[in-house]
Amino acid sequence: MKKKKIVSLFHFDSNIAGKDMFLVPMYLGRKLGYDIEFVYPTASFNKEYKNEYRGVKLTSIRSRSQYYCTLWSEKEMFWWLIKNARNIDVLSLFWLNARNMIFAKSYKILNPKGVCYIKSDFNEVDILSLPTSITKGFKYKIKEWLYQSIDIVSVETKRTFWHLKKGALGNRLANIVEYVPNGFDEELCKEYDMKRVSFSSKENLIITVGRIGSKQKANEVMFDALDQVDMKNWKFVLIGPIEEDFKIKYNIFIERNPDKKDKVILLGSIGDKRRLWEWYNKAKVFILTSIYEGFPNVFPEALYFGNYIITTKLSAVYDITDNERIGKIVPIGNVKKLSIILQGIFEGDLPLESLYPKILKHSEIFSWNNTITPIVVRIKKKLCE
Numbered sequence: 001m002k003k004k005k006i007v008s009l010f011h012f013d014s015n016i017a018g019k020d021m022f023l024v025p026m027y028l029g030r031k032l033g034y035d036i037e038f039v040y041p042t043a044s045f046n047k048e049y050k051n052e053y054r055g056v057k058l059t060s061i062r063s064r065s066q067y068y069c070t071l072w073s074e075k076e077m078f079w080w081l082i083k084n085a086r087n088i089d090v091l092s093l094f095w096l097n098a099r100n101m102i103f104a105k106s107y108k109i110l111n112p113k114g115v116c117y118i119k120s121d122f123n124e125v126d127i128l129s130l131p132t133s134i135t136k137g138f139k140y141k142i143k144e145w146l147y148q149s150i151d152i153v154s155v156e157t158k159r160t161f162w163h164l165k166k167g168a169l170g171n172r173l174a175n176i177v178e179y180v181p182n183g184f185d186e187e188l189c190k191e192y193d194m195k196r197v198s199f200s201s202k203e204n205l206i207i208t209v210g211r212i213g214s215k216q217k218a219n220e221v222m223f224d225a226l227d228q229v230d231m232k233n234w235k236f237v238l239i240g241p242i243e244e245d246f247k248i249k250y251n252i253f254i255e256r257n258p259d260k261k262d263k264v265i266l267l268g269s270i271g272d273k274r275r276l277w278e279w280y281n282k283a284k285v286f287i288l289t290s291i292y293e294g295f296p297n298v299f300p301e302a303l304y305f306g307n308y309i310i311t312t313k314l315s316a317v318y319d320i321t322d323n324e325r326i327g328k329i330v331p332i333g334n335v336k337k338l339s340i341i342l343q344g345i346f347e348g349d350l351p352l353e354s355l356y357p358k359i360l361k362h363s364e365i366f367s368w369n370n371t372i373t374p375i376v377v378r379i380k381k382k383l384c385e
Contacts, residue, residue: 004089004383005035009077009103012040012060017053018273019297020182024119025092026056027187027368031376034089039080054188074099078106085110090379096120096153101146108149115382117152117375119180123294123315127163140170147172152378154180156295157315178375181319183368184300192274196305197281199356204234206285206345207307209276209298212238212266213246218312218333220246221289223253223264225339231263232346236287239279241269280305284352285345290314291332300366306359308352310341320366326359 008025016022022038029036036056040046041063049058063076081091085107093100096118104116147169153176155161161179210217219238226236247266254261270276280286286302288311295316302309303320309327311317321327330338344350364370 006090007037007088008092009039013046021094090115093118104149115151122155124159127168154178156181180371182295183366183371184304186367199353202284203282205283206236207283208287209239212240213243218289218291224335228339229343235263237265239267303363306356
């Protein structure tokens with residue numbers, strides 16, 4: 001009997017290889033026992049990849065496809081799908097946008113027995129910002145017609161799930177939506193033979209990971225908060241590619257706080273996942289000061305290694321902090337509250353050690369092997385119809 005196949009069409013590079021765009025079809029294929037194929041446009045930054053990565057067949061094609069695409073720039077990807085649709089049992093797409101709705105409709109016309117799954121990457125802000133007239137008019141009818149070709153759609157937070165379940169985007173999506181938060185790549189961690197350390201082996205260390213200095217991350221808020229506290233014997237390390245103008249802000253911060261020069265460190269980018277995870281493993285606290293996010297992949301990573309998470313009020317924070325039972329939520333840009341929380345940590349007022357086993361227990365929810373289970377069940381059921 002011919003083995004079934006799951007196919008995903010997206011971009012690919014070393015960054016994507018560690019994110020949900022790649023990991024979801026990979027874990028789905030492994031759980032289902034299917035062949036996995038990842039189709040992506042050839043670019044200067046991904047030519048080093050061969051025909052296979054972590055058991056996934058890589059198929060590069062010449063394409064002008066871009067992240068924020070037009071349908072014209074997607075024509076080569078679209079043509080590949082048209083030629084191969086009948087040989088695809090499960091089509092896995094990322095983002096619920098015009099490109100993917102057209103891809104889904106075309107796929108289902110050519111292969112009506114196939115299953116189309118879209119990981120929407122919606123968050124609560126996206127849903128609440130929709131016009132109230134979404135359920136009326138010609139545009140809605142067109143979308144509902146396109147939605148009929150989608151068999152499964154998932155969202156990353158419980159709040160977004162309930163908005164869709166109540167019909168925020170129409171009846172079709174309400175009937176096929178599943179809650180699938182982003183997860184941790186435990187299989188790669190096992191390949192690295194990485195073990196989580198005991199709390200007593202951790203350092204008095206806070207980390208943040210991301211594009212340091214970008215407008216989205218608002219890292220300067222952390223500097224403003226650190227201006228107001230005594231760090232005692234703690235350190236704060238910023239990990240990720242650094243914007244040039246942020247280096248100037250860092251130098252100004254150190255000029256104001258020369259005693260913190262060896263305590264607040266711009267580390268820069270770490271491309272090797274094992275080295276990055278080692279930083280999570282020795283840290284006690286993870287902080288995110290972003291002004292907007294979907295479901296950051298850094299959250300499951302921090303949680304897996306037992307980090308107490310301090311974060312601004314983003315869509316995923318209630319899920320990841322278990323409604324603040326194992327973390328703290330700070331209003332966006334609220335320097336005063338952030339400084340109070342940080343001083344409490346530095347003074348030892350927060351029971352980080354007793355919370356450590358609870359954080360590790362909560363992290364089990366956010367393993368890819370667990371989070372994708374509802375999609376596996378749906379796919380099996382759909383293919384048996």
